Amino acid sequence: MPSDNAFRRTMTLIAADTPLSAVLETIVRSVEEEAPGILCSILLLDETGKRITLGAGPSLPTFYNDAIEGLEIGPEVGSCGHAAALNERVIVEDIQAHPYWVNFRDLAGQAGLKACWSEPIRGSRGEVIGTFAIYHRQVAAPSARDITFIETAAELAAIAITRKRSLDELARSEARARRALEVERETARDLTTFFEVSLDMLCIRDMDCRFVKVNRAWELALGYPAGELEGMPMLDFVHPDDVGGTDGHMQRIRTEEEVRGFVNRYRHRDGGYRNLEWRARRVGDRVFGVARDVTERLAAEDELKAAKQAAEAANRAKSEFLANMSHEIRTPLNGVIGVVDMLSGTELTPAQREMVDLIQGSAVTLERLVSDILDVSKIEAGRLEIEKGIFDLHGELAALADLHQLRAHEKGLAFRAEFGPRARGEFHGDSTRIRQILGNLLSNAVKFTAAGEVRLVVEVADPDAANEPSVLTLEVHDSGVGFDAESGAALFQRFSQADTTITRRFGGTGLGLSICKSLAEMMGGEIAARSQPGKGSLFRVVIPLARLQALEAYDAGRLLAQAPVAQKAAPSVGEAPLRILLAEDHPTNQRVVQLILAPYAAEVVVVENGRDAVDAMAAGAYDLVLMDMQMPVMDGLAATRAIRDAEQARPDRRRTPIIMLSANAMQQHRAEALAAGADLHLAKPVTAAGLVAAIAGVLDAEAAAPPALAAAG
Numbered sequence: 071m072p073s074d075n076a077f078r079r080t081m082t083l084i085a086a087d088t089p090l091s092a093v094l095e096t097i098v099r100s101v102e103e104e105a106p107g108i109l110c111s112i113l114l115l116d117e118t119g120k121r122i123t124l125g126a127g128p129s130l131p132t133f134y135n136d137a138i139e140g141l142e143i144g145p146e147v148g149s150c151g152h153a154a155a156l157n158e159r160v161i162v163e164d165i166q167a168h169p170y171w172v173n174f175r176d177l178a179g180q181a182g183l184k185a186c187w188s189e190p191i192r193g194s195r196g197e198v199i200g201t202f203a204i205y206h207r208q209v210a211a212p213s214a215r216d217i218t219f220i221e222t223a224a225e226l227a228a229i230a231i232t233r234k235r236s237l238d239e240l241a242r243s244e245a246r247a248r249r250a251l252e253v254e255r256e257t258a259r260d261l262t263t264f265f266e267v268s269l270d271m272l273c274i275r276d277m278d279c280r281f282v283k284v285n286r287a288w289e290l291a292l293g294y295p296a297g298e299l300e301g302m303p304m305l306d307f308v309h310p311d312d313v314g315g316t317d318g319h320m321q322r323i324r325t326e327e328e329v330r331g332f333v334n335r336y337r338h339r340d341g342g343y344r345n346l347e348w349r350a351r352r353v354g355d356r357v358f359g360v361a362r363d364v365t366e367r368l369a370a371e372d373e374l375k376a377a378k379q380a381a382e383a384a385n386r387a388k389s390e391f392l393a394n395m396s397h398e399i400r401t402p403l404n405g406v407i408g409v410v411d412m413l414s415g416t417e418l419t420p421a422q423r424e425m426v427d428l429i430q431g432s433a434v435t436l437e438r439l440v441s442d443i444l445d446v447s448k449i450e451a452g453r454l455e456i457e458k459g460i461f462d463l464h465g466e467l468a469a470l471a472d473l474h475q476l477r478a479h480e481k482g483l484a485f486r487a488e489f490g491p492r493a494r495g496e497f498h499g500d501s502t503r504i505r506q507i508l509g510n511l512l513s514n515a516v517k518f519t520a521a522g523e524v525r526l527v528v529e530v531a532d533p534d535a536a537n538e539p540s541v542l543t544l545e546v547h548d549s550g551v552g553f554d555a556e557s558g559a560a561l562f563q564r565f566s567q568a569d570t571t572i573t574r575r576f577g578g579t580g581l582g583l584s585i586c587k588s589l590a591e592m593m594g595g596e597i598a599a600r601s602q603p604g605k606g607s608l609f610r611v612v613i614p615l616a617r618l619q620a621l622e623a624y625d626a627g628r629l630l631a632q633a634p635v636a637q638k639a640a641p642s643v644g645e646a647p648l649r650i651l652l653a654e655d656h657p658t659n660q661r662v663v664q665l666i667l668a669p670y671a672a673e674v675v676v677v678e679n680g681r682d683a684v685d686a687m688a689a690g691a692y693d694l695v696l697m698d699m700q701m702p703v704m705d706g707l708a709a710t711r712a713i714r715d716a717e718q719a720r721p722d723r724r725r726t727p728i729i730m731l732s733a734n735a736m737q738q739h740r741a742e743a744l745a746a747g748a749d750l751h752l753a754k755p756v757t758a759a760g761l762v763a764a765i766a767g768v769l770d771a772e773a774a775a776p777p778a779l780a781a782a783g
Contacts (some may be wrong), residue, residue, distance in 0.1 A: 080226055090234040094126035094227060101223050102129060107207070109183070111135075112191070112227050113150050114200040115143070117267075122147075122154065125200060134181040138174075147187035148174050150201040160188045161221075164209045185210045189224040193232055218564075222547065249616075268487065269296050271346065271361040279320050280302050282356065287557060291346075291363045293339030295534050309335035309343050312405055319348075320357075327352050333364065406431045407755040408662030415758075419700035433755070456592050461501035463530070463542070464494040470505055471526055474512040481516065484523035493528040496618040497540070503589045504613065508544055510582045511609045515548035522549030522606070532617065539614040542595075549606040561599060562587040586611070648672040649764075651692040653683035654731070655701045659754075663696060663731075666758045678702075680709030687713050692726055694765060697748065706730060707746045714747035727768040 078101065080412075083093045098110045111127035119250045121142050127135050141147050143154040152170050153160040163185050165178045171186075183205045191200040201417075202224040204216075212220070265272055265285045275281040281299045289295050292307070308316050312334040319332050328351045335343040345368050350359035410429050418426060471487035478485035508526075515524045527545040553561065562583050565671040583597075590597045598713035618624075652669065654660050655678045664674050675692070677683050683697065695713070699706040710728055717725055730743040730751045743751040749768045752760065 078322075080230055083230075085569075087237065090231065091126065093230045093234065095128055097223065097227055097230060098128060099125045101204075101219075105204075105219070109204070109205040109207075110223070111150075111203045112200060113138070113154070115154060115198060115232070117359060119198075121461045122150065122201075125227075130205070131181045134177060134183075137177055146170060146173060148178075149186040150203050153188040153190050153201050154198050157190050157192070157196075159217075161212060162186050162188075163211045182207050184208045187212050187216070191221045191224050191228045191231065193228065199231055201226065226545070232665045271363070273359045273361070275304060275357045275359065275502075277355050277357070278325070286364070291338075291344060292336055307337050309337065310701070311335075319350075319623055323350060323352050332713065333368075338362075402658065403433060403755040404660035404664050407757055408659075408666060411758040412662075412665040456500045456503060456589075458499055459501065460496055460498055462495075462526075463497050463615075464489060466501045466505060467508060467528055470509055470512070473514055474509070474524070477513075478524050479514050481519075483516065483519055483521070485525075486523065487526045488528070490527070490529035492530045492532060492621055493542075495530075495621050495624040497542075497618040498618055499613070500593060503593065504542075506590055507611055510586050511544070511546040511611070514582065515546050515550065515607075515609075518608070518637075519548045519550035524548045530615075530617075532621070540617045542611075542613045542615050544611040544613075547606065552601040552603045552605050552607050554601075554603050562597070648694065649692050650674050650694045650696060651683060651686055652676045652696045653678075653680060653701065654696070654698045654704065655679060656698075659698070659731075662756075663761070666756075666761050678714060680706055680712075681705030683709045684712045687726065688716060691724075695726055695728040696770065697728055697730050699730055699743065706732070707742055710743075710746040710748050725772070727772050729764055729768060 080093060080097055083096055093113045098112060101110050102108060109127075111130055112125035113122045113127075114125040115121070116123050116220045121140050122138065124135050124139055135752045138148070138150075141151060143151045145152050145155060147155075148171050149160040160170065162170060165184055165186060166175050169195040171178060178184075179775045185208070186203055187204045188201045190198045191202055193199045193704070202220060203221075204220055216237050259768070267288055268285055271287045271291055272285045273288070274284075276282055280301060280303050282301075284296050284299050286296065288299060294307075304320075305313055305317060315332075316334045328349075330349040332348045333345055334348070336346050338344055344363050345363040345365045347364045348359060348361050350357050352358075406429070410433060414423075414426050468487070468489075471485075475485040475487070493594070512524065512526065525547040527543075527547070529543040529545075531541045533540060556759050587597050589615060590611055593613050595611060597609065597611045599607060599609045601607035620658055648670065650672050652660065652663050652664065652674050654676065660676050664676075667674055675686065677686055678698075679701045683695065686692075686703070697706040697710055701709075704712075711728070713726070713728065718721060727749045728747065730746075730748040731754060732739060732743065732751065739755075740751040749771070750764055752764050
C-alpha cells in the first residue's frame with residue numbers, strides 16, 4: 071500500500087493549492103515507485119458523468135491515453151469503463167481473453183498491457199468521480215495485499231480530487247459573491263442616478279405620510295429643495311380642498327398596495343398650486359410614489375374641451391342657419407316654380423315660351439342647389455339617415471332613365487338604358503337615395519356631353535349563400551368632356567370639379583358627387599370613376615341590397631297579376647267641389663296654391679296662421695287641410711296637434727287629412743310633421759303635379775270618405 075511519505079507529499083501539494091493534474095500525477099508516480107513493474111492511471115468522469123477523461127497516466131504510452139480520452143463509460147469499455155459504469159471493482163487478469171476488452175484488445179496489445187485492475191474513485195456521497203487503474207505487462211491476479219493497495223490509492227486520489235474541487239467551488243463561490251456585491255453596488259449607483267435624473271417626481275414616504283426621500287424633480291416642479299421636503303408631512307403641501315381626498319388615498323394604500331390616476335394640487339414655493347397625477351405602491355412599511363406635473367396638460371384639455379364645445383355650437387348654429395336659409399329661399403322659390411308651372415299651361419307666344427322655359431330651368435337648378443347644401447349639412451352633422459323600404463327596382467330606375475332620356479334627346483344625344491337579366495324584382499333598401507345617386511350621375515352625364523351618347527347599365531348579382539345580400543351595380547357611360555387622373559383623385563371631394571371652367575360653362579356647386587359618395591358608403595357600397603380627357607367618362611356604383619323574394623317567385627307573381635280579370639266598376643265621383651283649407655301666411659304662396667287648384671274647381675279657403683286654421687276647422691267641415699309649418703301666432707305643428715285633439719273629442723266627426731307644406735325640408739322636419747298628426751310632409755318648392763299627386767294620394771288613403779279630385783271641365 072502507498073507509504074506515509076506518499077500520503078504526506080500528496081497532502082502537502084493539496085494544501086499548497088497545486089493544480090489537480092500535478093497532484094494526481096504525484097499520486098500515480100508514488101504508487102509506481104513502491105511497486106516497480108506496474109503502470110498506473112487515474113481517469114476522471116466529465117461534468118456529464120458519462121465520459122472518461124485523463125487525470126494522470128505518465129507511464130502509459132501517449133497513443134493509449136489519447137485513444138481512451140472521451141470514451142463513454144460502459145460494461146464493454148475495458149476495466150475502467152466497466153468499473154465507472156457499475157461503481158464496482160473490476161479485476162481483469164488476462165486482457166486478451168476477457169469480454170470487457172473485446173473492443174480494445176489491439177490497443178492494449180500495442181501498449182504491451184496484459185492485465186488491468188480498476189477501482190472506482192468515489193466522492194463524499196459515494197458517487198463515482200473517476201477510476202484508479204493498475205496495469206501489468208503480464209497476465210496477473212491480485213493478492214489480498216494488492217487489493218488493499220489499490221483501494222488505498224483510490225482513496226488517496228479521491229481525497230485529492232474532492233479537496234481540489236471543493237477549493238475550486240469555494241473560490242468560484244467567493245468570486246460569485248464578490249461579483250454579486252459589485253453588481254449590487256452598481257445597481258444601487260444606477261438606481262440613485264435614475265432617481266436623480268428622472269423628470270418624474272419620485273418620492274419615498276413612510277406609513278405616517280412623511281417624505282423620506284425625494285428626487286431633484288420636486289425642486290424643479292415645486293421649488294422646494296429635497297432637504298427641505300424630506301421629513302415633512304406630505305399633507306402640509308396639499309391644497310386645502312384636496313386634503314380629504316388625498317388622505318383617503320393614502321389610507322387606502324394600506325390595504326390595496328397600489329393607487330394610480332389620482333390627481334391633487336400641491337403648493338409651489340411661490341404660493342401657487344400645481345396639479346400632480348400620482349401612482350404609488352406599498353412595499354413593506356414604505357410607499358414608493360411617482361408624481362407627474364399635469365398642470366399644462368389639464369389646461370390644454372380644458373381648452374380643447376372648450377374649443378370642441380365651441381365647434382359643436384358653431385356647427386349647430388351653421389345647421390340652424392342653413393335650415394333657416396333653406397326656408398327663406400324655398401318660400402319665394404315656391405312662388406316662382408308654382409307661378410311658372412301655371413304660366414306654362416297658358417297660351418304663350420314662342421318668345422314667351424322660351425322665357426318661361428328659361429325661368430323653369432333656373433328654378434329647378436336653384437332648388438337642386440338648395441337641396442345639395444342641405445344634404446351636405448345633414449351628412450356633416452350625422453343626421454342624414456338611410457330609410458329602408460320595399461321597392462321595385464326596374465320600376466324605380468326605368469322611370470328615372472326615361473326622364474333623362476328626354477333631356478338627352480333635347481340636346482341631340484343618344485341615350486340607352488340596359489337592364490341585366492337579373493336587374494329586376496323587389497328589394498329592401500332606400501330607393502330615394504339610390505334614385506338620387508343615379509339621377510345625379512345621369513344629369514352630369516347629359517350636362518357634360520356635347521355630342522355622342524349616354525348609356526346606363528344596371529346589373530344585379532345574386533349571392534350563392536342565402537343569408538348574403540345581392541349586389542346592385544349602376545354604370546353611367548358618356549362621351550363627354552372627361553377628366554385626367556389628377557382631377558379624378560379630387561372628384562368626390564366637396565366643392566371640387568374637374569375643371570375650374572366647368573362652373574362657368576355648366577353651373578353647379580361641385581357638391582353632387584360628394585353627396586353621392588357619402589350616400590353610397592352609408593348604404594354599405596362604393597362609387598368610382600375613370601375617364602380620359604375628351605373621350606368620356608364611366609361612373610360605377612356598387613350597393614348591396616337584400617332581395618325580398620327569389621327572382622323566379624317575383625316573375626311568377628308578375629305573370630299572375632297580368633292575367634285577365636273581370637273589370638271592376640269605377641268608383642263614383644261626387645258632384646260637390648273639393649273644399650280645402652289653406653293655412654299659409656305668405657301671399658305669393660297663397661296665390662300659387664289657388665292657381666294650381668283652380669283647374670280642379672276646388673274651393674280654397676285661406677287663413678294666415680295656425681290659430682285661424684284651428685278656428686276654421688271648428689266652425690266648418692273641410693275635405694283637406696294644406697298647412698304651412700312656420701306661421702305667426704301659432705305654427706303649423708301646434709295647429710295640427712290642436713286639430714287632431716279636437717277630432718279626438720268629437721268622434722262623430724270625420725277625420726280630415728292634413729298635408730304639411732313646408733320650406734323646412736330636413737328629415738327631422740318631416741318626422742315632426744308626422745308626429746304632430748300630418749298625413750304627409752311636402753317640401754317646398756311645390757310643383758303643380760306634385761301638389762295634385764299628394765292631394766290625390768292622401769284622399770285615396772283616407773278610408774272614411776275618399777272624394778276624388780277631378781279636373782273641372
